[in-house]
Amino acid sequence: MKVLVLNCGSSSLKFQLIETDEQKIARDEDVALARGIVDNIGSEAVLKVDLPSRGTTLRETAEVLDHKAAVSRALELLTRPEAGVLADPAEIGAVGHRVVHGGERFHASVLIDDEVLRAIESCFDIAPLHNPPNVKGYRAAREALPAAPQAAVFDTSFHQTLAPEAYLYGLPYVLYERHGIRRYGFHGTSHRYVSARLARHVGREGDPALRVVTCHLGNGCSITAIRGGRSVDTSMGFTPLEGLLMGTRSGDLDAAAALHVMRKEELGEREAQALLNKHSGLLGLSGVSNDMRALLEAEAQGNPRAKLAIDVFCYRLRKYVGAYAAALGGLDALAFAGGIGENAAAIRERALHGLEGLGLRVDPERNAAANGVEARISPEGAPVAVAVIPTNEELLIARDAYRLVAGLPLA
Amino acid sequence: MSVRCVGIVGGGTMGQGIAIACAAAGLDVLLRDRDEAGNVRALEGIGETLDQDIAKWRRTTGERKAILARIRTVAAIEALEAAQLVVEAVSEDLELKTGIFQQLDACCPPNDILATNASALSVTEIAARTMRPDRVVGLHFLHPVPVVPLVEVVRGLRTSDETFAHAMEFVRVLGKTGIEVFESPGYVTTRVILPFLNEAAHVVMEGVASAKDVDASVRLGFGLPFGPLTLADRMGLDQLLRWMQHLFHETGEARYRPCPLIRKMVRAGHLGVKSGRGFFEYDADGLPRHDLKAGARS
Numbered sequence: 001m002k003v004l005v006l007n008c009g010s011s012s013l014k015f016q017l018i019e020t021d022e023q024k025i026a027r028d029e030d031v032a033l034a035r036g037i038v039d040n041i042g043s044e045a046v047l048k049v050d051l052p053s054r055g056t057t058l059r060e061t062a063e064v065l066d067h068k069a070a071v072s073r074a075l076e077l078l079t080r081p082e083a084g085v086l087a088d089p090a091e092i093g094a095v096g097h098r099v100v101h102g103g104e105r106f107h108a109s110v111l112i113d114d115e116v117l118r119a120i121e122s123c124f125d126i127a128p129l130h131n132p133p134n135v136k137g138y139r140a141a142r143e144a145l146p147a148a149p150q151a152a153v154f155d156t157s158f159h160q161t162l163a164p165e166a167y168l169y170g171l172p173y174v175l176y177e178r179h180g181i182r183r184y185g186f187h188g189t190s191h192r193y194v195s196a197r198l199a200r201h202v203g204r205e206g207d208p209a210l211r212v213v214t215c216h217l218g219n220g221c222s223i224t225a226i227r228g229g230r231s232v233d234t235s236m237g238f239t240p241l242e243g244l245l246m247g248t249r250s251g252d253l254d255a256a257a258a259l260h261v262m263r264k265e266e267l268g269e270r271e272a273q274a275l276l277n278k279h280s281g282l283l284g285l286s287g288v289s290n291d292m293r294a295l296l297e298a299e300a301q302g303n304p305r306a307k308l309a310i311d312v313f314c315y316r317l318r319k320y321v322g323a324y325a326a327a328l329g330g331l332d333a334l335a336f337a338g339g340i341g342e343n344a345a346a347i348r349e350r351a352l353h354g355l356e357g358l359g360l361r362v363d364p365e366r367n368a369a370a371n372g373v374e375a376r377i378s379p380e381g382a383p384v385a386v387a388v389i390p391t392n393e394e395l396l397i398a399r400d401a402y403r404l405v406a407g408l409p410l411a
Numbered sequence: 412m413s414v415r416c417v418g419i420v421g422g423g424t425m426g427q428g429i430a431i432a433c434a435a436a437g438l439d440v441l442l443r444d445r446d447e448a449g450n451v452r453a454l455e456g457i458g459e460t461l462d463q464d465i466a467k468w469r470r471t472t473g474e475r476k477a478i479l480a481r482i483r484t485v486a487a488i489e490a491l492e493a494a495q496l497v498v499e500a501v502s503e504d505l506e507l508k509t510g511i512f513q514q515l516d517a518c519c520p521p522n523d524i525l526a527t528n529a530s531a532l533s534v535t536e537i538a539a540r541t542m543r544p545d546r547v548v549g550l551h552f553l554h555p556v557p558v559v560p561l562v563e564v565v566r567g568l569r570t571s572d573e574t575f576a577h578a579m580e581f582v583r584v585l586g587k588t589g590i591e592v593f594e595s596p597g598y599v600t601t602r603v604i605l606p607f608l609n610e611a612a613h614v615v616m617e618g619v620a621s622a623k624d625v626d627a628s629v630r631l632g633f634g635l636p637f638g639p640l641t642l643a644d645r646m647g648l649d650q651l652l653r654w655m656q657h658l659f660h661e662t663g664e665a666r667y668r669p670c671p672l673i674r675k676m677v678r679a680g681h682l683g684v685k686s687g688r689g690f691f692e693y694d695a696d697g698l699p700r701h702d703l704k705a706g707a708r709s
Contacts, residue, residue: 043481
């Protein structure tokens with residue numbers, strides 16, 4: 001079955017066309033036929049489609065004024081003869097949508113009907129930036145592909161297994177009841193994918209006692225403790241701001257410090273949000289960049305603030321690994337994923353440095369050789385298996401959509 | 412009608428602010444000041460405002476780039492025909508404004524909405540000089556436009572319901588709250604705030620309390636961010652005087668009579684923040700020389 005995977009942001013649409021079915025999933029042979037993006041929706045947009053099987057890329061600019069037009073343009077590009085991936089949009093058997101926030105209602109991916117749609121819309125209040133464009137993408141796809149069933153795959157649903165002691169803040173309980181103030185966690189699709197691959201990588205698929213930690217380190221970063229495939233704790237909270245240091249987000253912070261800064265700098269709520277989400281993290285600390293590659297380069301050239309930012313990043317990550325080893329009562333395996341996790345060997349080594357006591361060791365040679373590919377980086381016989389596992393959220397979204405349409409249980 | 416491109420006539424402080432607010436909301440902006448030098452100054456001013464926003468963490472460098480990419484200056488007013496809504500933001504001069512509206516009326520498609528940022532002049536009067544009085548509306552933005560979340564949407568006598576609804580929708584797209592105002596001198600915001608400032612000046616003039624204590628009492632007593640005399644200094648006492656005279660003249664009501672102390676201070680050149688001295692004293696950066704927020708008797 002050909003599944004169209006859509007990830008709608010406020011002014012962009014990322015899409016993939018993935019061919020999948022039960023046999024292909026079992027053999028890990030389901031792959032993306034096309035990967036594309038429509039960027040700068042609302043104005044003169046840039047359209048790009050990579051066609052891995054042909055080794056080519058289609059690129060053009062066009063006026064794309066809304067998400068509806070973006071979906072039509074994406075389908076138009078995919079059905080071009082020179083793309084060679086889709087003869088007719090009717091070949092698309094399902095559409096899978098990345099939906100950021102599923103609140104407490106969604107514990108797993110679902111087919112979207114009117115009731116589900118209302119529930120997703122009811123999360124607008126707690127995810128004002130993300131859920132509205134996700135819904136726009138759904139409406140656009142429903143109009144363009146009326147016959148194809150549509151599935152929602154939530155960033156939050158994997159973490160719905162957290163126990164109250166892990167998801168509650170130390171605030172008056174009435175705020176949880178009244179406004180849903182709690183930790184939800186994000187990047188769930190990535191952590192689910194990576195932890196499942198990791199379980200297979202260490203030969204313990206389906207083992208309910210397996211204790212793993214997955215580190216998703218991209219521009220946004222989060223870390224999750226997982227026992228037997230179920231999320232036990234995760235670093236992002238009510239919003240994706242909490243936890244690890246990120247490209248431009250502060251991560252953990254004393255809330256009183258934020259309030260004090262607001263008063264001292266006379267910032268309103270909007271400015272404070274931007275300060276914490278867009279001007280902080282690696283960028284804010286280093287004053288150099290939010291890109292780890294640029295920071296490692298600057299550090300090598302002797303920039304002290306770049307080094308400081310990287311040190312804070314690694315220390316915070318190390319602290320969380322230790323905390324999650326405690327939460328799980330020990331550790332069997334750990335995986336790195338995301339742009340930094342998959343490609344920055346130096347960060348992997350520095351973050352785990354000093355954790356030998358927990359059984360975490362990194363083999364320098366294996367680590368240096370593992371770049372963007374699935375690979376073990378701990379030495380032979382180490383108590384905890386450490387691996388690089390490239391994430392693939394789109395593949396998991398396609399698989400969930402396929403299974404929901406085919407009436408098969410979700411893995 | 413959905414607005415995708417906004418025309419702005421006038422590249423002064425208000426025109427620049429409206430341009431930033433529109434571009435930040437993802438709309439394309441065509442900006443026209445009276446000549447090329449004015450256009451260049453307007454773009455420079457917009458760039459400086461955005462730089463200040465970045466320093467204050469309001470925006471990122473990426474957002475600055477995206478905003479600037481959406482704002483284009485044009486030489487001829489006819490180029491504004493590409494916009495679906497045009498906002499006029501030139502100085503408060505009836506002949507100047509009506510001249511611009513007649514030019515816009517001639518070049519813009521008949522369905523386009525023509526809006527004026529007039530704060531004192533009559534929307535009805537400006538509209539009457541065009542062929543489309545039903546499609547003329549007042550959009551009273553407050554300074555600084557990108558920050559203040561309010562727009563007074565002003566209905567002239569002949570503004571149609573449809574035009575009003577489109578104007579409200581446009582304000583919503585900008586992420587601001589619109590309030591419906593039926594044309595009247597000072598609309599709501601100016602009319603409510605001015606007598607408050609004027610009364611504070613009376614209290615000082617009568618020797619009831621010092622300027623500092625008047626501000627402290629209102630600030631602490633009612634939880635406002637600053638007192639009326641600080642606000643008067645920021646607004647400019649000459650501006651405040653002009654406004655009071657306008658309301659007094661338009662309505663003939665004694666409650667709008669300007670406080671003689673304000674008149675005297677303007678004559679002395681004590682205009683507020685911009686002259687370094689009004690009810691309080693200010694340094695070259697416009698910051699108060701004394702800590703006004705300390706306890707009233709410090």
